[in-house]
Amino acid sequence: MARQRGKKFQADVMVDGKRKRPSFGTLAAAQAFEDECRLGITPAVRARVRRERDAPGFKRFHQENFEIIWGDNKSPQATRFNLASLDKYIPADMPLRDISTAVIVRMTGRMKKDGASNGTINRRLSALSRLLKYAERLELIHKPPIDFLKEPQGRERILSPDEEARVTKFFRHTGLDRSWAVTFFLLYTGCRLGEVYSLRRDRVSNGRVTFHYSVTKTSKTRLVPLIGPAKDAWDLICAESGEDLPFSVIPKETFRNHWLRLRDYLRLTNDAGFVPHMLRHTCASRLVSKGVPLAKVMLWMGHTSIQTTMRYSHLMPQDLDGIGDALWPPA
DSSP, rough: OOETTEEEEEOOOOEEEEOOOOSSSSHHHHHHHHHHHHHHHHHHHHHHHHHHHHHHHHHHHHHTTTTHTTOOOOHHHHHHHHHHHHTSSSOTTGGGGGOHHHHHHHHHHHHHHHHOOOHHHHHHHHHHHHHHOOOOOOOTTOOOOOOOOOOOOOOOOOOOHHHHHHHHHHHHHTOHHHHHHHHHHHHOOOOOOOHTOOOOGEEEEEEEEEEOOTTSSOOOOOEEOOHHHHHHHHHHHHOOOOSSGGGGGOOOOHHHHHHHHHHHHHOTOEEEEEESSHHHHHHHHHHHHOOOOHHHHHHHTTTTSSHHHHGGGGGGOOOOGGGGGGGOOOO
């Protein structure tokens, strides 16, 4: 029962088996506290409601917490791009608690209507899922379930031998030797563009390239043989650069501009798959098609799961002649 104690008014209730007697400025406030406790509205519940009420809107929340949530991400620009895309569908001031499954389903439908592929939508939903999971850890919301879309297992765009010859012709005849070096280092090591620009000079020795865990997407170190055109590309770029990061001699944006010129030269302007990352797919495809075991291709490419490598299994040689010798005659 609330009562006056000096100049304050003290409530008197039992909460979770413990007696609580907080003081308030007015009798009405003390009585209201007692009423809330009887209804199960505990101080912890009130604190959570207050946090939810004072939580920033969607855009401000992901901007303020980006470094906390994605600070260890090896590709922060890709995440920022996905969040910017979500900003087009989720109002900036929408409270996080209002982002329900129904809202996400409607948003997914709008993205599909706007022409986004299932893969693109899934990358955006993944960013949203991680954001909402963090908000749940802060006890701001209960994260709604998110249904990801099925992605087709289509064949990746690869560079044909004829296209490879024309790529060399274009870069050599236009004097863009540094871009040729980036292209053929990517093609014959199968690494990612970000790994090229993070490759230190001392990571290449004894005919091998070490892609250190600090720069790889999977945070795992891998060693790849430096062969043929990849070695030529490395020697060329090192001869033109005295930097610890040799490929920094040609800015990434400059290389991308040269790639667009290459695409125009090859009359592939409308080929959405003709991007630098296709060189990585080409490397994996060529290894598999030459009969290299998938387990070894997995190590070469740095895949974290054999399922990723299995995308190229359709390229494996189908000739089974001789394999039966392993079974018959018995030893």
